[in-house]
Amino acid sequence: MDPAFEAIGESLDAPFYRTFWRVVVPLGLPAVISIATYLFLNSLVTLSAIAFLFVPGKEMASVMVMFLDDAAETAQAMAMALLILVTGLMSRGFFSLLTRSIERRTQAWTQR
Secondary structure, eight states, X not given: OOTHHHHHHHHTTOOHHHHIIIIIHHHHHHHHHHXXXXXXXXXXXXXXXXXXXXXXXXXXXXXXXXXHHHTTOHHHHHHHHHHHHHHHHHHHHHHHHHHHHHHHHHOGGGGO
């Protein structure tokens, strides 16, 4: 963030926590949500790598897809893979709506 925000806050005799909550957090929150989106969707991709770290008794969805496919239960494997895909799409949509809502509230000054 620009150090001028703190300098302006000091010149207006505003405490640092007010400057932080009213200026820095609204400007940085969309970036934090974008990072959370990336990490969550990246973790869904990592589920494929978990198949190689399989531990008996702890069945992951991606491992179940492989087991169902090996057992010739192709329709069930396809349904499970589709659930993983839909989870990723729904989370992306949720994060997108959340970002749009926060930007609309915190960055209305950019629309003027």
